[in-house]
Amino acid sequence: MPRSKVAWRRLVFVILIIVSLALLTVTFRETETGPVHSVQQFGAGLLSPLQSWGAKVAKPFQDGYTWFRTIWSAHKKANELQSQVQALQGEVVQLEQQAEENQRLRGLLDIHDKGTYPSGTTFKVAHVIAKSPSRWEAWVMIDKGTADGLRLNLPVVGATPMAGETLAGKGLVGKITYITAHQARVTLITDSTSSVAATIQGPRAEGMVEGSLSGSLFMNYVDRDLRVDPKLVIVTSGYGGISPAGIPIGIVANVGEEDVNPNKEIEVQAFVDFRVLEEVMVIVLPEESSSGS
Amino acid sequence: MVAIVLQTMLVSHISVLGVTADLFLIFTVVIGISRGSLDGAIFGFVAGLVADLAFMQPLGIRALTYVLVGYFVGMVVVRFGTVGPWAVFLIALGASFSAQVLYGLLQFVMGPRAGFFTILGVQILPEALLDALVAIPVYVLLIRLRVIPGPRGVEPAVSRGGTE
Numbered sequence: 001m002p003r004s005k006v007a008w009r010r011l012v013f014v015i016l017i018i019v020s021l022a023l024l025t026v027t028f029r030e031t032e033t034g035p036v037h038s039v040q041q042f043g044a045g046l047l048s049p050l051q052s053w054g055a056k057v058a059k060p061f062q063d064g065y066t067w068f069r070t071i072w073s074a075h076k077k078a079n080e081l082q083s084q085v086q087a088l089q090g091e092v093v094q095l096e097q098q099a100e101e102n103q104r105l106r107g108l109l110d111i112h113d114k115g116t117y118p119s120g121t122t123f124k125v126a127h128v129i130a131k132s133p134s135r136w137e138a139w140v141m142i143d144k145g146t147a148d149g150l151r152l153n154l155p156v157v158g159a160t161p162m163a164g165e166t167l168a169g170k171g172l173v174g175k176i177t178y179i180t181a182h183q184a185r186v187t188l189i190t191d192s193t194s195s196v197a198a199t200i201q202g203p204r205a206e207g208m209v210e211g212s213l214s215g216s217l218f219m220n221y222v223d224r225d226l227r228v229d230p231k232l233v234i235v236t237s238g239y240g241g242i243s244p245a246g247i248p249i250g251i252v253a254n255v256g257e258e259d260v261n262p263n264k265e266i267e268v269q270a271f272v273d274f275r276v277l278e279e280v281m282v283i284v285l286p287e288e289s290s291s292g293s
Numbered sequence: 294m295v296a297i298v299l300q301t302m303l304v305s306h307i308s309v310l311g312v313t314a315d316l317f318l319i320f321t322v323v324i325g326i327s328r329g330s331l332d333g334a335i336f337g338f339v340a341g342l343v344a345d346l347a348f349m350q351p352l353g354i355r356a357l358t359y360v361l362v363g364y365f366v367g368m369v370v371v372r373f374g375t376v377g378p379w380a381v382f383l384i385a386l387g388a389s390f391s392a393q394v395l396y397g398l399l400q401f402v403m404g405p406r407a408g409f410f411t412i413l414g415v416q417i418l419p420e421a422l423l424d425a426l427v428a429i430p431v432y433v434l435l436i437r438l439r440v441i442p443g444p445r446g447v448e449p450a451v452s453r454g455g456t457e
Contacts, residue, residue, distance in 0.1 A: 009331045016338045016360045023342075023353030040345070040352050 101279070107159025107170035108281040117244050120286035124148055128277050129183070138191035138211060139174070142280055145182040150282055152176055155236075155243040156186045158280040160273040171248040171271035172196065172236060173280055184282075188274055189249065190215045197239035198249055200266075202232050209234065209249055209268055217250060217268035224264045228255050234268055244283065314427045315389070315420065317344045317355070321363045322388045322424075323432045326376055327441035330367025337363030354399055362392045378429050385428030389421040 026036050105125070112123055126148075130141035144150055159170035174194060178185035189196055190211040198209045198219060207222035219234060232252045238245030254267035317340040325333025341356030366388050370376055376384070394417065435441045 012331055013334050013360070013364050016334055017357065020338065020341070020353045020357035020360055024351060024357065025353075027351045027353060036352055 104159045104279050108157065108279065111157050111159070111170055111247065111281065115244065116246055117283065118286055121244075122149070122284045124150060124282045124284055126184075126280055126282060128280060131277075136213070138188040138194075138215065138274070139177070140186050140188065140274075140277060140280070142184050142186060142282075143182065144282065145180045145184050147181045149284055150176060150179060150184055151287075152179055153242055154285065155247065155283045156280050157247060157283065158272045158277050160276050160278075169271060169273070171250065172243060173272055173274070173277065175242055176282065186280065189270065190217055190274060196243060196249065197237045198234050199237040199245075200228055200232050200234050200252065202229070203227055206237060206239075207263075207266070215274075217270055219252075219266040219268050220263060222264045222266055224257055224262060226264070228252060228264060228266060230255060244285070313420075314423050315344075316427075316431075317341065318359060318362065318389055318392055319385065319424055319428045319431050321359045322366050322385045322428055323381075323435060323441065325363040325366035325388075326370050326381060326384060326432065327435070327443075328367070329371065330364045333363030333367040334360050335363070337361075354396070358392050358396050358399070361395065362388045378433065381428055381432045382425045386421050386425035389424035390417060393417040393420060 023036065026034075027040075030036055108123075108125060124144055126142035126144040128140045129143050132139045142156075154176045156173045156175060157171065158173040172189055174186045174188040174191070176184045177187040187194055188211065189209060192211050192213050194211040196209045197206070199206055200219070200222070203226050205222045205226045205228055207219045209217055209219050211217060222228065230252050234249045234251065236243040236245055236247040236249060248271050250268045250270040252266055253269040256265040256267075321333060321337040321340050324336040337359030338356050341354075341359035342352065344350075344355040344359075345352045366384055369384065373380075397417065432441075436443045
């Protein structure tokens with residue numbers, strides 16, 4: 001009995017193996033429309049509603065699991081992204097500052113390239129480290145001094161972001177009026193004590209650009225008979241030995257005349273915006289070509 | 294019937310580590326453990342056929358695999374006697390691993406090819422582990438529901454129809 005049981009078991013096993021192999025063989029050998037495929041398609045058709053219902057039943061649980069999983073990773077991701085955003089914002093600010101500095105320095109380079117200077121002239125770029133605290137005086141402190149080859153009365157030019165639609169943003173800033181080994185004070189052209197010999201391009205009218213307590217610039221001693229139109233460019237004339245000729249100062253903003261005054265009253269709008277001055281360039285003229293005022 | 298319903302309606306939609314448990318295989322293993330090699334082979338054959346229908350695979354491929362699994366699991370249990378939950382885990386792990394390797398070999402012969410070690414890492418091992426983990430509660434539940442008899446003691450070889 002036991003032996004027949006074992007034999008029976010083995011027989012069933014072998015039969016099942018043979019049937020499986022036969023089914024497999026027939027499945028591969030017959031065409032898509034064969035009987036085995038037809039049975040398979042019929043069986044799949046019976047089971048597909050179960051699968052569809054199963055998908056619907058399982059979906060809320062799947063969604064719930066997915067929701068928990070994504071909430072956790074979303075929270076983590078949000079924190080990471082926030083840190084990245086902060087870092088990137090910092091970088092953006094830095095890059096914007098660098099771009100502005102680049103623009104200013106290009107402006108200085110422009111003055112360097114386009115001007116005409118005596119032979120032996122060198123240039124020193126310096127940063128503005130302080131500004132005058134009141135309107136009584138108009139000056140800026142720079143971070144270069146005698147140790148860097150600077151000396152008194154050297155002209156200083158600057159470049160700032162666009163101060164208006166037609167202004168170039170670069171031009172004469174002032175001159176060095178006080179100096180130490182590593183710092184120098186530059187008196188601005190808007191200072192009430194400043195006076196620069198200048199020329200109006202076009203009519204070639206000569207005069208003096210002077211500052212005022214209000215910070216405005218005026219060009220005086222221009223013959224009233226000369227025709228001066230607004231928006232004409234005013235440049236240094238080179239007289240006086242402080243600034244070389246041709247350095248832009250500003251444009252004619254307003255022209256006025258008084259009957260009793262033999263000169264015109266010309267209001268000048270400076271190219272440089274002194275409120276946002278950050279870098280300047282000192283024109284280090286050869287010693288024999290510069291002199292005090 | 295239960296395996297069919299659960300597998301098609303529910304288990305196939307729940308993925309863990311990218312794989313789903315194979316209830317057909319698990320039930321085959323449990324039946325083989327509790328009822329012996331003959332019942333395991335027959336159940337495996339039927340379950341395999343249904344799986345082939347449900348998963349639209351060549352008819353007979355899973356039937357062949359599960360027949361072998363059911364039969365040899367039954368033989369192993371007869372040889373070693375009683376089984377506890379940990380034994381069910383190990384047997385299910387081995388059975389699932391072997392079934393998948395065999396299935397992979399058949400697939401390799403018949404059609405799609407993929408790197409063995411790739412398949413081992415992303416399919417065979419994860420599914421073997423998952424099947425083994427699911428097999429324990431399924432085994433315990435079926436015993437509780439008296440669908441299958443509980444663990445047997447070691448029986449003399451004579452009364453069980455000799456060794457195989």
